[in-house]
Amino acid sequence: MAGRLLGLGVGPGDPELITLKALRLLQGAPVVAYFVAKAKANAGQGGNAYGVIEGYLLDGQQRLPLVYPVTTEKLAPPLSYETVIADFYDTAAAQVADHLDAGRDVAVICEGDPFFYGSYMYLHDRLAERYEAQVVPGVCSMLGGVAMLGLPLVYRNQTLTVLSGVLSAEELKARLASADAAVVMKLGRNFEKVRQVLRELGLDERARYIERATMDNQRIVALDEVEPMASPYFSLVVVPGVKWKG
Numbered sequence: 001m002a003g004r005l006l007g008l009g010v011g012p013g014d015p016e017l018i019t020l021k022a023l024r025l026l027q028g029a030p031v032v033a034y035f036v037a038k039a040k041a042n043a044g045q046g047g048n049a050y051g052v053i054e055g056y057l058l059d060g061q062q063r064l065p066l067v068y069p070v071t072t073e074k075l076a077p078p079l080s081y082e083t084v085i086a087d088f089y090d091t092a093a094a095q096v097a098d099h100l101d102a103g104r105d106v107a108v109i110c111e112g113d114p115f116f117y118g119s120y121m122y123l124h125d126r127l128a129e130r131y132e133a134q135v136v137p138g139v140c141s142m143l144g145g146v147a148m149l150g151l152p153l154v155y156r157n158q159t160l161t162v163l164s165g166v167l168s169a170e171e172l173k174a175r176l177a178s179a180d181a182a183v184v185m186k187l188g189r190n191f192e193k194v195r196q197v198l199r200e201l202g203l204d205e206r207a208r209y210i211e212r213a214t215m216d217n218q219r220i221v222a223l224d225e226v227e228p229m230a231s232p233y234f235s236l237v238v239v240p241g242v243k244w245k246g
Contacts, residue, residue: 001103002101002103002131002132003030003031003099003100003101003102003103003131004100004131004134005096005100005108005123005124005127005128005131005132005134006025006026006106006107006108006133006135007108007114007121007123007124007133007135007136008022008025008108008110008136008138009110009112009113009114009118009136009137009138009139009140010049010052010053010109010110010111010138011111011112011138011139011144011214012111012112012141012145012214013048013111013141013144013212013214013215013234014052014144014214014215015052015053015055015056017138017144018056019136019137019138021136023056025107025134026053026056026057026107026109027057027058027061028105029105029106029107030060030061030099030105031062031104031105031106032053032057032061032062032063032064032109033064033065033066033092033107033108033109034046034049034050034063034065034066034108034109035047035066035119036065036066036068037068038067038068038069041067046063046065048234049110050109052111053109062099062104064106066095066096068088069084069088092122092123093122093123093126093127096127097130097131100127100131108120110138111138111234112138112139112142112144113139113140114136114137115135116142117164117185141213141236142162142238144214145183145213145236145238146183146238147213148213148218149210149220149238151208151238152241152243153238155241155246156244156246158180158181158242160179160182160183160241161175161176161179161180161181161183162182162183163182163183164186165185165187165188165190165191165194165237166186166190169193169197172184172193172197173197173200176201179239180241180242181239181241182238183236183237183239184236184237184239186233187231187235187237188232188233188235189228189231191231194237195223195226195228198237198239203239204224206239207223207237207238207239208220208237208238208239208240209221209222209223209235209236209237209238210235211231211234211235211236212232212235213234215234223237
């Protein structure tokens with residue numbers, strides 16, 4: 001029998017935020033796969049998700065690093081990020097499939113939630129039709145962030161808009177202008193663009209910034225104090241809904 005593909009959300013960073021179900025399946029899997037940047041892999045380190053669960057792993061469990069070839073969407077021509085990353089996911093899926101074909105369950109760990117901007121979903125798309133797959137939801141970074149900021153996100157009938165900072169300034173402006181509440185993710189090099197859009201819309205005073213939410217090196221600073229080139233990928237801008245006094 002083929003092994004099971006297990007997509008496990010391990011939460012935003014605090015090891016105590018992993019669910020009991022994810023922990024049980026994690027410790028029962030003979031193979032644990034994790035995504036990691038090439039620089040960290042070359043230094044013998046795991047990725048962010050691996051750091052969350054490393055202390056929970058048992059002797060005898062096989063580690064399977066899935067090493068990203070690139071970590072930025074802006075590549076010098078003639079390279080195409082979409083082509084490079086699609087090839088990587090094809091290769092990673094084949095690596096996981098080798099273990100599944102051998103009858104070994106593979107737990108693929110993912111920061112936050114596997115289906116919310118999670119890298120696991122690209123393996124799921126490639127493998128779930130061929131193998132038994134089970135996905136365990138996790139606390140996503142967005143919810144970890146608002147909890148650490150102490151901000152109610154949406155009241156009553158307000159709607160929430162979740163945006164990627166990779167979008168163009170025009171697209172961000174159009175979507176934020178009509179949002180009751182919003183979370184902008186994937187900041188990094190896109191931070192200054194996002195901040196300028198918030199200023200133009202008059203939302204900068206309402207917006208809050210947090211990076212590496214729930215992690216030991218979590219940082220909360222005023223929007224105006226963020227150094228644009230120092231904003232990490234794991235950062236968020238939250239525009240909470242207007243408080244309702246019910």
